[in-house]
Amino acid sequence: MLIYDTEKKGEKPIYEYIYECIKRDIHSGNLKSGEKLPSRRQMALDNGIAEITVANAYSQLVTEGYIESREKRGYFVSSDMDCVCSGTGNGSVGEKKTCDLKGELCEPNAGTPDASVINLTDASLPEETFPFDTWSRIARKVFTEDRSACIRTPEARGLSELRQAIAGYLERARGFSADPDHIIVGPGCEYLSNTLLQLIGGSAMVAVEDPGYMCICKVYEFSGHKCLHIPIDENGLITEGLAESNVKMIHVSPSHHFPTGCVMSAARRASLVSWARENGAWIVEDDYDSEFRFEGKPVPPIAASDPDRVIYMNTFTRTLSPSLRVAYMVLPDELYDIYSKRMDFVSGTVSTSEQLTLASFISDGYYERHLNRMRNFYRKRKKAIFEELEGSGLSEFFDCEGDGSGMTFMLRGKLPFDDKRFIAGIGEKGLALNSLDEYCYKERVYSPVRYVVNFGSLTEEQFAHAAETMCEVMRNCLCLR
Numbered sequence: 001m002l003i004y005d006t007e008k009k010g011e012k013p014i015y016e017y018i019y020e021c022i023k024r025d026i027h028s029g030n031l032k033s034g035e036k037l038p039s040r041r042q043m044a045l046d047n048g049i050a051e052i053t054v055a056n057a058y059s060q061l062v063t064e065g066y067i068e069s070r071e072k073r074g075y076f077v078s079s080d081m082d083c084v085c086s087g088t089g090n091g092s093v094g095e096k097k098t099c100d101l102k103g104e105l106c107e108p109n110a111g112t113p114d115a116s117v118i119n120l121t122d123a124s125l126p127e128e129t130f131p132f133d134t135w136s137r138i139a140r141k142v143f144t145e146d147r148s149a150c151i152r153t154p155e156a157r158g159l160s161e162l163r164q165a166i167a168g169y170l171e172r173a174r175g176f177s178a179d180p181d182h183i184i185v186g187p188g189c190e191y192l193s194n195t196l197l198q199l200i201g202g203s204a205m206v207a208v209e210d211p212g213y214m215c216i217c218k219v220y221e222f223s224g225h226k227c228l229h230i231p232i233d234e235n236g237l238i239t240e241g242l243a244e245s246n247v248k249m250i251h252v253s254p255s256h257h258f259p260t261g262c263v264m265s266a267a268r269r270a271s272l273v274s275w276a277r278e279n280g281a282w283i284v285e286d287d288y289d290s291e292f293r294f295e296g297k298p299v300p301p302i303a304a305s306d307p308d309r310v311i312y313m314n315t316f317t318r319t320l321s322p323s324l325r326v327a328y329m330v331l332p333d334e335l336y337d338i339y340s341k342r343m344d345f346v347s348g349t350v351s352t353s354e355q356l357t358l359a360s361f362i363s364d365g366y367y368e369r370h371l372n373r374m375r376n377f378y379r380k381r382k383k384a385i386f387e388e389l390e391g392s393g394l395s396e397f398f399d400c401e402g403d404g405s406g407m408t409f410m411l412r413g414k415l416p417f418d419d420k421r422f423i424a425g426i427g428e429k430g431l432a433l434n435s436l437d438e439y440c441y442k443e444r445v446y447s448p449v450r451y452v453v454n455f456g457s458l459t460e461e462q463f464a465h466a467a468e469t470m471c472e473v474m475r476n477c478l479c480l481r
Contacts (some may be wrong), residue, residue, distance in 0.1 A: 002038055003132070007301055010296035015056040022057065026066050026077055037067060037075040040461070062142035106372065112424065118466050119432040123322070123407075124457045130321050134366050135357065141156070142356045146464035151296035153230055154348025158185025158328065159355040161336075166328055173368065174290070176304040176312065177401050178330045184339065187325040187349050189315050190219050196249065196329075197223045198313065199338050200282065204248035208216065208235055209440035213258050217250050230443040232257060236264030239271040249282040255299040256289045258438050260450040261300055261402045276309040282335070287314040289406035291371050294335065294379045307331050319371060326350055327357060376405060384460045392467035397474045398451075410436065413448040417477045431466055 002022070009017035014249055025031040040058060061067040068078050143150060156354055157163065163180040170176040184313070186192045193216055197206075206220045210229035220227045228247055231238050237252055252272070254264035262271075276283050276367075284407040285302050293299070303312035304442065307330075315327035343479035361367050388397055397417075426433060436450040455463070 001046055002043060002479050006047060006049065015053045015060075018043075018047070018049070019060050020058040022061060023066055031077050032076055033079050035077045036073075037077070039074055042316070052461075052465045055459075055465060059459045059461050097329065117430045117432060118458075118462045120453050120455075120458065120466060121432050121434045121459050122452075123454050124317075125321060126319075126457050126459075127193065129377060131361075131366065131370050134370075135361065138360045138364075138366075139353070139357045142353055142360065146356055149351045153350060154350060154352045156346050156348055158182075158183065158348060158350065159352065161359040161363075161386075162355045163328075165359040169362050169367065170312075170330075173300070174287070174301055174304065176301055176307075176330075178312070182331045182333075182336045183328055183333060183354065185326065185328045185348070185350055187327070188317070189313055189327045190215060191349065192313060192327055192329045193251065193284070194223060195339075195343065196227060196282075196284065196335075198343065200249055200333050205246050206278065207242070207245070207247040208441070209248040209252055210221065210441045211259065211436060212441070213288075214439065214441070215251075217441060218285075231258065232262065232264055236262055236268050237272065239268055239275060242272075242275050246307050247279075247281060249284060250276075251286060252286040253286040253288045256285055256293075256304055258406075259286050259408055259410070259436065261406055268303055273309065274305045280331075281309070283306045283310045284329075285310050285312050287312065289318055289408075290314070291319050292375060292378055292407060293405035294375065294382065295405070303330065309336075317368075319374065324354070324358075326354065381458075381460065382409075382455060385455055385458070385463045388460060388464050389466055392464065393471050394467040397471065401450070408452055408454050411453060413450070415478055417449075417474060418447050419459065419477075421475040422470075422473055425477065426437050426469055429469045430471065431469055 002025075004018060004021045006014055006017060012020075020136060022031065022037075024064070031037075037058070038046065040051050040054045047054075054071055058067065058069075062069055062075075065078055067075050067095065068425045104413070146283070153447060155335060160180065162185060163183040166183055166185075167178045167180040168199050170178050184192065186195065192312065193200065197204075199221065203224050203226065205228060206228050207228040208220070212232075217229070219225050228245060230241055232251075236254060236257060237250075242250070250272075254269060254272075256263065271298045275281065287301055294309055299309075301308040301312060301343060309332065310329040314329075316324050317327070361370075389398075389400060394411075397414055398411040400414050411422045423433065423435070433451050433453070436446050436452055439452065458466075
């Protein structure tokens with residue numbers, strides 16, 4: 001039994017106090033390597049606190065490696081904690097243990113995030129998924145062996161080493177033969193999209209998917225280009241509306257649409273390519289989230305079979321970190337010639353050291369091993385979240401929609417309910433959630449109502465609490481017939 005005096009927490013949130021108490025007991029040896037901790041429910045009952053408070057404390061300890069969650073068995077002190085324990089504890093297994101946080105071993109965790117809001121719209125990634133050790137080792141090697149290169153002005157298109165590494169990866173993983181000279185590296189897809197506008201020239205009309213990624217539309221419109229919003233259905237972009245348009249470039253995500261997750265059908269892909277060829281138009285293929293397909297084989301990119309009118313685009317923000325502002329596009333021959341004449345004079349926009357580190361990370365095989373680990377990580381997390389969806393009773397009110405890939409899925413309402421009241425109700429209880437309507441450019445009301453859930457940074461404990469809260473609020477929002 002673990003009992004802590006929460007009256008001594010001071011100004012700290014209770015979850016942070018509990019986290020620090022357990023951490024101190026591990027350091028002092030009161031909690032031994034391999035020792036089982038009370039369940040979240042039991043810990044909450046023993047200390048007179050909410051279960052979500054315990055879940056947040058346990059989650060932080062798991063993140064830092066002090067404890068580990070074992071499927072269907074509970075939480076245990078990590079097996080390698082002997083190396084950090086002082087062995088001076090005076091407790092024993094089964095004895096009530098207390099903590100007043102006065103000892104020297106207890107260090108406040110200033111970096112612990114505020115757990116008061118569970119953000120189901122957050123597209124960030126968990127800290128534990130970034131390969132810090134490997135990345136820092138490669139970075140040190142780069143700064144030691146390539147000092148002169150690190151301080152040179154980056155090439156406009158990106159370093160040759162990185163472009164060659166990306167070309168090799170595309171050949172192996174996406175079946176796409178890309179000329180390294182045609183690869184352009186930049187600090188994000190928004191930057192590269194703006195570069196494309198300079199290449200097609202004038203105020204040409206561009207098109208985007210509706211619903212879709214709102215930021216891209218803003219980039220196009222703020223650059224003075226008229227933007228046509230084309231609806232999608234379960235088969236992807238509805239291409240019929242393009243025939244009578246003056247669109248010169250269209251931005252699509254055929255392998256995994258954001259935010260619905262649908263895959264563009266083969267017929268729609270063929271129709272899109274045919275339209276581009278007949279009208280001298282360009283297709284920007286945003287290969288968003290393509291690396292995280294959990295069921296079946298990866299969907300081949302359009303650029304692999306029709307490279308003449310397709311600009312392939314991807315980023316490392318979803319696979320490594322949003323803070324790593326590195327994206328790339330592969331230009332067809334015609335656009336590459338224009339780029340070489342008009343824009344090859346500018347300086348590169350991504351630091352040389354970062355490009356060299358990423359190039360080595362890819363070329364030495366670390367990137368693909370990292371992706372394999374991350375696919376397993378997110379597959380298990382998604383499975384656990386879906387199981388929680390069933391077990392919590394949320395499945396009484398919502399069905400899940402998704403194609404088995406990516407780090408988003410949708411909750412589709414089963415019963416008539418007051419959408420505005422539901423969103424306001426969960427907001428009051430600390431949950432942030434977006435409806436699919438919020439990703440539409442034109443006003444549209446989806447029926448039944450759908451909500452988009454980003455689960456990349458969501459722990460199983462957080463979703464369990466979110467599901468419980470949504471069930472509670474939904475019971476008060478059902479529309480009586």
